[in-house]
Amino acid sequence: AQSVSQHNHHVILSEAASLELGCNYSYGGTVNLFWYVQYPGQHLQLLLKYFSGDPLVKGIKGFEAEFIKSKFSFNLRKPSVQWSDTAEYFCAVTPLDGGYNKLIFGAGTRLAVHP
């Protein structure tokens, strides 16, 4: 079955540190890829998405992600985090072949940024 793995369940950083959150998926076909953010007590927001083209995708709030097809990875990065980035981050994948057409989510990574 298709699955999405987020390796870091909890990440603690100081402000201005660089961030990289890992995401790997298990599906050999074509995929759409997404990163979502959920701030404490708030609803899910789309950070960025990849469908095709340039594998380096830029999203909102200074986030970017790189799709590496050979590694089945879509890691999220931010060069310098802020306290306001404290949130939970979810990676999600849509397998496009085989008629699945649904989002499969990773378990999420809780990021805490200390001032």
Next chain:
Amino acid sequence: SAVISQKPSRDICQRGTSLTIQCQVDSQVTMMFWYRQQPGQSLTLIATANQGSEATYESGFVIDKFPISRPNLTFSTLTVSNLSPEDSSIYLCSVDTATAFFGQGTRLTVV
């Protein structure tokens, strides 16, 4: 991008009762999706709802517990039946995996 409205935004319900959640989209969409986010967990797809056909349920979810209606291309409802405390979750509606936007969710607490 589609604007998705969910009602209610939150509710507290008694055990054994049911709650119906509405999802309204501001444009016509082929597929609508219902997800559940249990406390501290990720999102799990409950079912996919296409207009004019029965919803397709994921493993572990059944129609008797989560009946879904999809009367037209802009609206769907999810009912969570015979509530128990384990049903306390956030329930989210989404449309079209190409854009993958979500409604604000319905926070259900069962007491």
